Amino acid sequence: MSKLIIIVAPSGAGKSTLVKKIRKDFNELKESVSYTTRKMRADEIEGVSYFFISKEEFQKKIDHDDFLEWALVHSNYYGTSKSFIKQQLDNGHSILLDIDTQGADALKAIYADKAKAIFICPPSIEELEKRLINRGSDSPDVIKERVANAKKELLKKNDYDFMILNDDLEAAYKELKKIIGEVLNT
Ligand code: ADP
Numbered sequence: 001m002s003k004l005i006i007i008v009a010p011s012g013a014g015k016s017t018l019v020k021k022i023r024k025d026f027n028e029l030k031e032s033v034s035y036t037t038r039k040m041r042a043d044e045i046e047g048v049s050y051f052f053i054s055k056e057e058f059q060k061k062i063d064h065d066d067f068l069e070w071a072l073v074h075s076n077y078y079g080t081s082k083s084f085i086k087q088q089l090d091n092g093h094s095i096l097l098d099i100d101t102q103g104a105d106a107l108k109a110i111y112a113d114k115a116k117a118i119f120i121c122p123p124s125i126e127e128l129e130k131r132l133i134n135r136g137s138d139s140p141d142v143i144k145e146r147v148a149n150a151k152k153e154l155l156k157k158n159d160y161d162f163m164i165l166n167d168d169l170e171a172a173y174k175e176l177k178k179i180i181g182e183v184l185n186t
């Protein structure tokens, strides 16, 4: 049965790093590329990282009911394409999604057991802040907002199907790989 594998984590927990590894090991997973109003980062690629659109375009998509779910996250809008998900599921594919806690809750409500959410937890808020600073992709104000939001998101760390502590990257990935393998085989 096709599945929705949702990776959820506060910003800076290491989600993108882990998703890159999943991409290599699980070729069969179709990745949902979200739409966002956030500015593109230097290392990002249009249509691969996200579809980068204006607030006006995003609003139009909401009006046309193009999103399966959408949310305001760290002062920017993010949304999951309804047609993409529907098409992949219709074709029997499993899907990988990197979305926030609001999006994970929305998709779990729609798809129930077909959707499995894995929460990636940082070792501490201090370490998460260090990672965001070292990543060098966000301004100090943006980092402050993401750290404040992380404190709230971490309260939900045990609300999902699985929780992985991303302290040692390789150990965290080993656990993640095992979980995804099991989910895809059930
Ligand atoms: P997210 O996608 O969750 O915002 P990233 O994957 O961009 O997070 O990771 C944030 C930063 O932390 C990156 O610079 C990444 O290289 C680093 N990082 C990720 N996992 C670990 C880890 N286990 N230990 C140390 N640094 C890590």
Ligand code: 5GP
Binding pocket: 008, 009, 010, 011, 034, 035, 038, 069, 070, 071, 073, 074, 078, 079, 080, 098, 099, 100, 101, 102, 103, 104
């Ligand atoms: P970033 O700006 O760091 O790429 O992402 C910020 C947050 O938005 C992350 O938690 C990411 O998972 C989340 N996000 C990305 N796409 C979507 C989406 O389509 N829907 C929702 N709800 N969250 C998303």
